[in-house]
Amino acid sequence: QVELVESGGGSVQPGGSLRLSCAAYGNNFAHIVMGWYRQTPGNEREAVARATSGGSTSYADSVKGRFTISRDNAKSTVSLQMNSLKPEDTGVYYCNAHDFTTGNDFWGQGTQVTVPS
Numbered sequence: 679q680v681e682l683v684e685s686g687g688g689s690v691q692p693g694g695s696l697r698l699s700c701a702a703y704g705n706n707f708a709h710i711v712m713g714w715y716r717q718t719p720g721n722e723r724e725a726v727a728r729a730t731s732g733g734s735t736s737y738a739d740s741v742k743g744r745f746t747i748s749r750d751n752a753k754s755t756v757s758l759q760m761n762s763l764k765p766e767d768t769g770v771y772y773c774n775a776h777d778f779t780t781g782n783d784f785w786g787q788g789t790q791v792t793v794p795s
Contacts, residue, residue: 680702680704680710681702682700682702682703682775682784682786682787684786684787686698686789688790689792690791690792692795695761695762695763696760696791698758699755699756699757700714700755700773701755702755709778710777711775712729712756713727713756714727714758714771716771716791717769718769726741726771727741727746728747728774729756731751744762744763746761760791768792771790772788772789
């Protein structure tokens with residue numbers, strides 16, 4: 679079982695920056711892939727960025743070069759630095775922990791990011 683507590687988010691003008699943070703409590707962090715997903719209006723939840731305990735990262739094409747995921751295994755935290763934000767980045771962002779030994783997924787409560795057009 680993993681509990682995820684998110685912080686950050688808010689509203690920012692286009693071109694601005696925001697940082698999201700997520701703290702994980704519970705399981706052994708080593709076999710968990712941490713990531714950020716978002717749900718934008720009218721769309722399904724999509725993966726934005728993911729990071730393994732070994733340091734591998736992956737990004738959605740739409741955020742490459744603008745977003746950076748970072749993970750601190752010692753502190754069991756993961757952050758998402760979002761730069762050059764666009765109105766289409768508006769949505770609810772969720773921290774995710776995927777335990778690849780069990781296949782279980784755990785979710786944070788979600789945090790709103792708004793970039794007005």
